[in-house]
Amino acid sequence: MQRSPAVPGTVALSAMGAATSLGALVQAAAAARAGIVRAQELVASPCVDGETREFVPLIGHTAGPLTDGFEGLGRLVQLCVAALEDLRASAPGLQQERLEWFLCLPRDLGLGTSPPWSAEEIAQRLVARLQEETGLAPRPQSIHILLEERGGTVRAVAESTRMLRERHCDQALVLACDSLVSPERTEPLLSARRLKTPDHPVGFMPGEATVAVLLERHDTLSERGQRPHAHLFAPVTAQEPQCFNAKAPPMGRALVEVLTKALVQADAHALPEGSLYLDLNGEEFRAREWGQTLLRARDTCRIGGWASYIPALSFGETGTASPLLALCLAARAFARNYARGHHALLLVSGDDGHRAGLMLGRVHEQRERLHPDSGR
Incomplete structure (x- = not known):
C-alpha cells in the first residue's frame, strides 16, 4: 500500500x-x-x-x-x-x-x-x-x-x-x-x-x-498502514460583534477574515477551484452576511470558481452538529471524486458572533472504485 x-x-x-x-x-x-x-x-x-x-x-x-x-x-x-x-x-x-x-x-x-x-x-x-x-x-x-x-x-x-x-x-x-x-x-x-x-x-x-x-x-x-479520509488544518476563528444575538445585521467582516486566513494557511488563496460548505439555512440575515462576504472577499482571494454546498437543504438546521456534518460530507466528496478541486473550506457562523473556517485537504492517493450499483 x-x-x-x-x-x-x-x-x-x-x-x-x-x-x-x-x-x-x-x-x-x-x-x-x-x-x-x-x-x-x-x-x-x-x-x-x-x-x-x-x-x-x-x-x-x-x-x-x-x-x-x-x-x-x-x-x-x-x-x-x-x-x-x-x-x-x-x-x-x-x-x-x-x-x-x-x-x-x-x-x-x-x-x-x-x-x-x-x-x-x-x-x-x-x-x-x-x-x-x-x-x-x-x-x-x-x-x-x-x-x-x-x-x-x-x-x-x-x-x-x-x-x-x-x-x-x-x-x-x-x-x-x-x-x-x-x-x-x-x-x-x-x-x-x-x-x-x-x-x-x-x-x-x-x-x-x-x-x-x-x-x-x-x-x-x-x-497501522492506513490512509486518512482527509487532511484537516487547525480551525481559524474570529468574532463578529454585529450578530444575531446582538440584534445587529452582520456585515461579513469576520467571515472574510476567517475565509482569507484559512485559505492562506492551506496555501489555497490563489487556487481557481475548490469546495465551499456554507451553514446557510434559509434565514435572511445569514444570506445577507454571505452576500457581504463575497463582495468584501473579491480582492483578497479567488473563490468565484469554488463550488458551494449547503447541507441544511438536505438535513435541515442541525445546530451544534452542523460543522462536523459539513466536514464529513466534504470528506465523502473527496472519496467519491465529485468534489471540485483539492480543498474544501467549511464556514461556520454562530448566533453569538463566533465565526470559523475549517479547511480540509484531499488525500491524493485515495480512490474508491465506483460501481454503477453502489449507493456509496
Whole structure:
C-alpha cells in the first residue's frame, strides 16, 4: 500500500460516523448528493397558518425510526449510539488509553425536562448512558464536555488538533449532537420567528443529527498502514460583534477574515477551484452576511470558481452538529471524486458572533472504485 504523505500543519481525519435524517454517513452523503430529502410533518409541534388561522404541523428533518417515540435524553442517546456504531464500523481499534473525548451539545439542553435538569446534568447522564450502551469506557479525565453550540464544536476540533500536535494523545474523538425537532426546542424558535412556516418563508427547517469524527496524528495512522479520509488544518476563528444575538445585521467582516486566513494557511488563496460548505439555512440575515462576504472577499482571494454546498437543504438546521456534518460530507466528496478541486473550506457562523473556517485537504492517493450499483 502506498502511504499518503502528511501535509504539514494538519492532522488526519481517520474515521467518521453519523446519524441523520438520511441515515448513517455513507448513505446520507450519497442521498444528499442525489438530492433526496426526507422532511416530514412534526405533528407534536404545530404552528398557526397566518391565512387560515388554523394549526398546521411544522415541517422538519427527523432521524425517522431511530428517534420515533423518544424525547429528551433518550432521543440524544439514540442519535449518539447510532453515530458511534457507524464510526466504529470503520475504526474498530479505538486506543482508549491514549484517546481524548470531546462531547459537543447545545447550551439550552435542559429545556422542557421534568424534573428540570441543567444542561450539565443532562450531559453527564448522556456520557453515562453512552458508556453503558456502547461498552466504551473513556478515562474520566479524558472526557471534555462543551455546551457552546457551533462554537463549541469548532473549539473541540481546535483543542483536538492542538493536543494531537503536542502529543498529549494519539487519537481524539469529537462527537457533536443536536436535535431541534422536539416541542421544547421548536416553541422558542417559533416565538422568535426563526422557523420556516406557511407565513414566514425565510426561516429554517429544524433537523437533528449526531456526527462523530476520529482525528489522529499522521504518524500513528501510518504505523497501522492506513490512509486518512482527509487532511484537516487547525480551525481559524474570529468574532463578529454585529450578530444575531446582538440584534445587529452582520456585515461579513469576520467571515472574510476567517475565509482569507484559512485559505492562506492551506496555501489555497490563489487556487481557481475548490469546495465551499456554507451553514446557510434559509434565514435572511445569514444570506445577507454571505452576500457581504463575497463582495468584501473579491480582492483578497479567488473563490468565484469554488463550488458551494449547503447541507441544511438536505438535513435541515442541525445546530451544534452542523460543522462536523459539513466536514464529513466534504470528506465523502473527496472519496467519491465529485468534489471540485483539492480543498474544501467549511464556514461556520454562530448566533453569538463566533465565526470559523475549517479547511480540509484531499488525500491524493485515495480512490474508491465506483460501481454503477453502489449507493456509496
